[in-house]
Amino acid sequence: MPHSQATPIVVRTAQKADIDGLCAIEEAVFTTDRMKRATFSRFLRQPTARVLVADAGDDGVVGYGMLLLRAGSGTARIYSLAISEDWRGKGLGTQLLAGLESVAIEAGSDKMRLEVRDDNHSARAIYERHGYIDVAVLPDYYEDGENGKRMERHLFDATTQLSPPVSTGAPLILVDHLHDLPFSVSGARVMKVRDYLALDHGIRNRRVINLCHSYEYLSRGYYCSLLAAARSERVIPEADVLLDLNWKRLQKTARAQIGPMIAEALNKPGAERPEHIDVYFGRSTDKRFRDLAQRAFDQFRCPILRLHLNAGDKKLLREIEAPSLHHLDASEMPAFEAALKAYLRGRVRKPSNGRAPTALIAILYDPNDPLPPSDSDALANFIQAAADLGARAELITAKDFHHLSEFDALLIRETTALDHHTYRFAKRARKEGIPVIDDPESILRCTNKVYLAELLRNHHIPAPRSAIFDKRRIDEIGNQFNFPSVLKVPDGCFSRGVRKVTSRENLHQIAGEMFKNSELLVIQEYVETTFDWRIGVLGGEPLYASRYFMAPGHWQIVKHEDDGKNFEQGGFETVAVEEAPVDIVTTALAAARLMGNGLYGVDIKETPYGPMIIEVNDNPSIDGGVEDAVIGMDLYRRIIAHLLGQIAQPWTI
Numbered sequence: 001m002p003h004s005q006a007t008p009i010v011v012r013t014a015q016k017a018d019i020d021g022l023c024a025i026e027e028a029v030f031t032t033d034r035m036k037r038a039t040f041s042r043f044l045r046q047p048t049a050r051v052l053v054a055d056a057g058d059d060g061v062v063g064y065g066m067l068l069l070r071a072g073s074g075t076a077r078i079y080s081l082a083i084s085e086d087w088r089g090k091g092l093g094t095q096l097l098a099g100l101e102s103v104a105i106e107a108g109s110d111k112m113r114l115e116v117r118d119d120n121h122s123a124r125a126i127y128e129r130h131g132y133i134d135v136a137v138l139p140d141y142y143e144d145g146e147n148g149k150r151m152e153r154h155l156f157d158a159t160t161q162l163s164p165p166v167s168t169g170a171p172l173i174l175v176d177h178l179h180d181l182p183f184s185v186s187g188a189r190v191m192k193v194r195d196y197l198a199l200d201h202g203i204r205n206r207r208v209i210n211l212c213h214s215y216e217y218l219s220r221g222y223y224c225s226l227l228a229a230a231r232s233e234r235v236i237p238e239a240d241v242l243l244d245l246n247w248k249r250l251q252k253t254a255r256a257q258i259g260p261m262i263a264e265a266l267n268k269p270g271a272e273r274p275e276h277i278d279v280y281f282g283r284s285t286d287k288r289f290r291d292l293a294q295r296a297f298d299q300f301r302c303p304i305l306r307l308h309l310n311a312g313d314k315k316l317l318r319e320i321e322a323p324s325l326h327h328l329d330a331s332e333m334p335a336f337e338a339a340l341k342a343y344l345r346g347r348v349r350k351p352s353n354g355r356a357p358t359a360l361i362a363i364l365y366d367p368n369d370p371l372p373p374s375d376s377d378a379l380a381n382f383i384q385a386a387a388d389l390g391a392r393a394e395l396i397t398a399k400d401f402h403h404l405s406e407f408d409a410l411l412i413r414e415t416t417a418l419d420h421h422t423y424r425f426a427k428r429a430r431k432e433g434i435p436v437i438d439d440p441e442s443i444l445r446c447t448n449k450v451y452l453a454e455l456l457r458n459h460h461i462p463a464p465r466s467a468i469f470d471k472r473r474i475d476e477i478g479n480q481f482n483f484p485s486v487l488k489v490p491d492g493c494f495s496r497g498v499r500k501v502t503s504r505e506n507l508h509q510i511a512g513e514m515f516k517n518s519e520l521l522v523i524q525e526y527v528e529t530t531f532d533w534r535i536g537v538l539g540g541e542p543l544y545a546s547r548y549f550m551a552p553g554h555w556q557i558v559k560h561e562d563d564g565k566n567f568e569q570g571g572f573e574t575v576a577v578e579e580a581p582v583d584i585v586t587t588a589l590a591a592a593r594l595m596g597n598g599l600y601g602v603d604i605k606e607t608p609y610g611p612m613i614i615e616v617n618d619n620p621s622i623d624g625g626v627e628d629a630v631i632g633m634d635l636y637r638r639i640i641a642h643l644l645g646q647i648a649q650p651w652t653i
Contacts, residue, residue: 010644011099013390014044014051014064021053021061029082032143043079050107052099052390054083054092057641062087065096069107076104078114081123093126098203101155105186110155118147127151155189171207171344172196172233174224180211180325183337188344193220197227205408205433205647207344208235211303211325215242221324234405234433237302237322257299259317261292262309278332279305280339282402294402296320304328304336343405359391359644362407364425366397366414374413377624378636382411385636391644404428409643410436416443416619435646437639438618442596446618449488449522456613461591463613464525464605471515477523478504488522489514500526527612531573533604535580535588536620536627536635539597539642542589544627544635545580547573574629587611599639 014022022040043049043066054063063083069076078100083092104112115138116123132151141148171188174196175181181190193212197220208228212221215237222242228235265288266273277289282297284290296305302322310318328336363382366372374382379395386393393411396403398421404410410429416422416438423443429436438446445451456463464486469477487499487510499514501507501523514521530550536543549571577585588602591613601620605612621627628635 010055010057010389010641011052011095012055012644014053014061015388016041016044018053018061018064019044022051022064025061025064025082025084028084035080049079050100050103052096052103054087054096055641056087057645063092063096065100067100067103069104069109074109075111075113076100076107076109078112081114088122093123094130094203097126097130105155112153112155114151115141115148116151117142118149124149124151127153171209173209173211175211175325176213176220180213182333185341185344193224196224203231203233206233207405208233209303209340209344210235210237213324213326215302215322215324217243232433237300241300241302242322258292258296258307258320261295262289262307262316265289265292274309276309277307278335279307280336281343283335283339283342285335298402303340359386359408359647360406361386361391361393361409361411361640361643362396362400362404363393364396364398364400364410364412364414364422369415371415372413373415373619373621375623378622378628379413381624381628381633381636382413382640385633385640388633388637389640389644391640393640401425401428404434405432407434408647410434411639411643412436412438412619413622414619416447418444418447435643437599437643439596439598442598442600442618445595446600446616449615450520452616453522453524455594456591459590459594461594461613462587462610464527466522466524468520468522470520471511474508474511478507481523481525483507484526486524486526487511487514488524489518527605527607529605529607532614533580533584533588533606533611534620534627535577535585535602535604536622537589537592537600537602538638540589540593542577542585543599543638544630545575545577545585546627546629547575549573572626574627576630581606581611584611587613591616599642 019037019040022035023037026034026040040051043051048069050067050069052065052067053061056062063081065081066079067076068079078097081093081096081100083096101112112132113135114127114132116127128151130153132153134149135152136150138148138150140146171185173181173185173188173190174193175190176193178190178192188209208224210221210224210228212219212224215221215225222239225235225237225239225242229239262277268288274286277284277286277293279289279293279296281303282294284293292307296307300320300322304323304325304327306321306323307317308319308321310316325336363379365374365379383393383395391408394407401421401424404425410425412422412425414422416426422438423440426436426438426440426443430440445455450468453463453466453468457466465481467477467480483504483506484500484502485507487501487507489498499510501510507523511521531547534546534548536545584604584606588604588611591602592600595616595618598618599620601617603614603617605614622635622639
C-alpha cells in the first residue's frame with residue numbers, strides 16, 4: 001500500500017489483534033528462525049515479555065520489537081526487532097529501540113543484551129550507533145548455520161565513567177563531567193556535554209536538562225541548548241532564556257513583577273531575611289517563597305535561579321542569576337536533587353510489574369463546568385483509549401499548569417477562550433514541544449467569529465450572509481439586513497453570546513447591550529432549520545456526523561436561562577459519516593482545513609440552496625452515547641492516536 005513520510009507512526013504495546021501483522025512481518029523479513037502465531041500469542045500473554053509495535057494507521061503494523069525480562073536480573077534481552085521493507089530507513093528502528101529501552105528502565109533493568117546475525121550489517125550498524133558493543137561470538141548460532149554476535153549496552157554508565165554516544169527516549173541530563181552530578185536519577189541518562197555536541201541527531205520531544213558549567217553566550221552550555229532546540233528536543237534552559245537573563249530590560253520588568261511578591265513573602269512568619277533566594281526547578285526550600293519561586297521559573301525556565309536581594313527595602317530584588325550546578329555546595333545539593341527528581345517525576349516512573357506506558361497524556365477538564373465539552377463517560381473513554389494504545393491518560397485541572405511539562409501530550413476537554421487558562425495551557429504546550437489538541441492557533445482562529453466570517457468569505461465557502469460592524473454602523477446594518485437576524489459577540493461559545501434580533505429597534509437595543517463587552521459585533525442572516533449538522537473533523541478527515549435538534553420552543557440547540565446557570569438542550573441523532581449528505585461533509589472538510597490539522601466540529605445548515613457553514617468549533621462536544629453512538633470507542637482511539645502520532649519521533653538535523 002502506498003504511504004507518505006507524513007503518515008503518523010504510533011509506537012504502542014502490541015495487542016492480540018496485531019498478531020496477523022506480526023506474522024506478516026516475520027514472514028517477510030526473516031528466512032530462518034521465524035516465530036509462529038502461537039509464539040507471538042504466548043509472548044503477548046507472558047508477564048516477563050514486552051512487545052511493542054509501530055502502528056502506521058491504515059497501513060497497519062509495520063514493525064515490532066520484543067523484549068524479555070527475567071526476575072532477579074538487571075539485564076533485559078531484545079529477543080527480536082523487525083521493520084517491514086517498505087518502511088526501512090525512516091527511523092523506526094531507533095523509535096522502537098527507544099521504546100524498548102524505556103520499558104527496560106521502568107522495569108528496573110540496567111543493561112540491554114541482544115543477539116544479531118553476523119551478516120546482518122544494517123542491524124548491527126543500528127545497534128552500534130546506539131552504543132551496543134560486541135561481547136561474544138556465537139558460532140553456528142542460527143538455523144542456517146550463520147554465526148551470531150552477542151551485543152550489550154549499559155543503560156546507566158556512571159559506574160564505568162562512560163557516557164553513551166546516543167540516548168534514546170529517556171530524559172537526558174547534560175554535565176561537563178559525570179562526577180558533577182553526585183547522585184543518580186532513576187530512569188534518566190547522564191551524558192557529557194562534549195558527547196552531546198558531537199551527535200548528529202536528536203530524539204524528538206526528549207527531555208534535556210542542561211547543567212553545564214557556563215551558560216554564557218556562545219559557551220558550550222549555550223550551544224547545547226541551541227542544538228537541542230534545533231533537534232526538536234525539550235531543553236531547559238532554552239537558548240533564548242539564557243539571552244533574556246542578560247537583557248537588562250527584561251531583568252527590570254521581572255524585578256518589578258517579582259519584587260512585590262518577595263516583600264509580601266518576607267512579611268510572613270519565618271526565618272530571617274536571606275541574602276538571596278535559590279529556586280530549583282520552580283521550587284524553594286523556604287515555604288514563604290513558594291509562589292514567587294514558581295513565578296520566577298515560569299518567566300526564566302532555568303534549573304537553578306538565584307534571586308539576589310538588596311540590603312534595604314528599596315528595589316528589593318537586585319538581580320536574577322542562573323548559576324550552574326557546580327556553584328552549589330554540599331548542603332544545597334539535597335534540595336536540588338529533590339527538585340530535579342520532582343521535575344522529572346512525570347517521565348521517570350518507578351519500576352512496576354505491569355506494562356509501562358509508552359506515553360503520558362494530560363486531559364485538561366473543569367469538574368465544575370455545567371456544560372463541558374465532554375461528560376464523565378467520554379472522559380473515561382479517553383482514558384481507556386489511551387490504555388488501549390499502550391499509553392496512559394490522567395485528568396488535570398487549571399491548578400496543574402506548572403506540571404504540564406511532566407506530560408508527553410495534552411488534550412483540552414474544557415471550554416476554550418483566548419483570555420482563559422485553556423489558551424495559556426495550549427501556548428505553554430506548544431512552547432514545551434508537547435503535541436496539543438486544541439493547538440493555540442486553532443483556538444485563536446475558531447473562537448473569534450469576526451475572523452471566521454472574514455475567512456469563509458475570502459475563501460468562498462458558503463455561509464449565511466454576514467457583516468462585521470461597530471457602533472457607528474448600526475443604522476447602516478439595519479437597512480442592509482432583513483429581520484429576524486442573528487447577532488454574535490466575537491468569542492461566544494456553546495450558544496452563549498448569540499442573540500436573535502427581530503427589528504431595527506430591537507437591533508439597537510440588543511447591540512447596545514452587547515457593545516458593552518465588544519467593540520465589534522457580527523450580524524448574520526437568520527436561517528431557520530429544525531436541526532444543525534455537526535461534522536467532526538480530525539486531521540483533515542471526517543470523524544463523526546451528528547444532527548443536533550433545536551431546544552424545545554427555541555431557535556438554538558441550547559437554550560440558556562436568564563439566570564446564566566441553567567439550560568435546556570434539544571435532541572440528537574448520530575449517523576455514519578457515509579450516510580451524511582456528501583455536500584455537507586465536503587463543505588465541512590473545506591472549512592476545517594482553513595483552521596488547521598486538529599480536532600474541529602463544523603456546524604452546518606442544510607438548506608434548499610445548499611450547505612451553509614454556521615461555525616467551526618475548535619473544542620467540539622464529545623459526550624458518551626452522542627458523538628460516539630456509531631463508531632464507539634474507535635472515536636476516542638482515533639483522537640488519542642492522532643496525539644500519539646506526533647510525539648517521540650526521531651528527528652535528524
